[in-house]
Amino acid sequence: SPTIGVLALQGDVREHLAALEGLGCATLRVRRPAELAACDALVLPGGESTTMARLARTFELLEPLREAIADGLPVLGTCAGMILLAERVVDGAAGQETLGGIDMTVRRNAFGRQVDSFEGPVEMTGLDAPVHGVFIRAPWVEQVGPGVEVLARVHHGDAAGRIVAVREGHLMATSFHPEVGGDSRVHQLFVDLVRAV
Ligand code: GLN
Incomplete structure (x- = not known):
C-alpha cells in the first residue's frame, strides 16, 4: 500500500492520518523535505492557508x-489545502502565496458570514451516495481551466451550484472536510487515484 504523507505544519492533521490509516495506508507526518521525499502521495489538510504557506516557507x-x-506527486487538498493547490486566489490575504498546480481560481472564505460554516449532503463524481460535507469558513472554486474536472457542486442557499470538489490529473481538492465524520470514501477515491497514476 502507498505511503501517504500529511503536511503537518498546522491544521487537522490527525483526522487525515486516521482516515488514511483506516484504509490501510502507511502514513507519515511531513515537516521536512526528507519526509516529503519519502511519500508516494500527500494530503494538505484544512486549517489556515496563509499560516500553512508561511510555515512551509519557514x-x-x-x-x-x-x-x-510539478513532478507529479498525487496531492489531496481539503479546505485550506484546496486554497494551497489553487493557481489563483480571490479575497486572499495580501500577498497570499499558494503552491498552485490546479488551474483554478478559488474564493477564500467564500460562503460569507451568514452561512460561514454549514453541513450538508454533497453528491460527488465517483461515489454512488452523497458524502456529508462539512464546510468551515470554506473556499469555493470560482473558475476552472479546461483541464479541470468538476467533481462536486454544492446545493446551499445563494451558493447553490458553486464548485466544491475538483480534480486535475494527479491533484484533487475539496472545499469541505472529508476527514471529519468517519466517512473515508473521499480518501478512498484519492487512494484509488494514487494507485492509478
Ligand atoms: N478559511 C481558511 C483559509 O483561508 C480555511 C478554513 C479551513 O480550512 N477550514 O485558509
Missing part, C-alpha cells in the same frame, strides 16, 4: 512542495 518546504507537485 520550514523550507515551499519550493520542494511546488517541485513535487
Whole structure:
C-alpha cells in the first residue's frame, strides 16, 4: 500500500492520518523535505492557508512542495489545502502565496458570514451516495481551466451550484472536510487515484 504523507505544519492533521490509516495506508507526518521525499502521495489538510504557506516557507518546504507537485506527486487538498493547490486566489490575504498546480481560481472564505460554516449532503463524481460535507469558513472554486474536472457542486442557499470538489490529473481538492465524520470514501477515491497514476 502507498505511503501517504500529511503536511503537518498546522491544521487537522490527525483526522487525515486516521482516515488514511483506516484504509490501510502507511502514513507519515511531513515537516521536512526528507519526509516529503519519502511519500508516494500527500494530503494538505484544512486549517489556515496563509499560516500553512508561511510555515512551509519557514520550514523550507515551499519550493520542494511546488517541485513535487510539478513532478507529479498525487496531492489531496481539503479546505485550506484546496486554497494551497489553487493557481489563483480571490479575497486572499495580501500577498497570499499558494503552491498552485490546479488551474483554478478559488474564493477564500467564500460562503460569507451568514452561512460561514454549514453541513450538508454533497453528491460527488465517483461515489454512488452523497458524502456529508462539512464546510468551515470554506473556499469555493470560482473558475476552472479546461483541464479541470468538476467533481462536486454544492446545493446551499445563494451558493447553490458553486464548485466544491475538483480534480486535475494527479491533484484533487475539496472545499469541505472529508476527514471529519468517519466517512473515508473521499480518501478512498484519492487512494484509488494514487494507485492509478
Ligand atoms: N478559511 C481558511 C483559509 O483561508 C480555511 C478554513 C479551513 O480550512 N477550514 O485558509
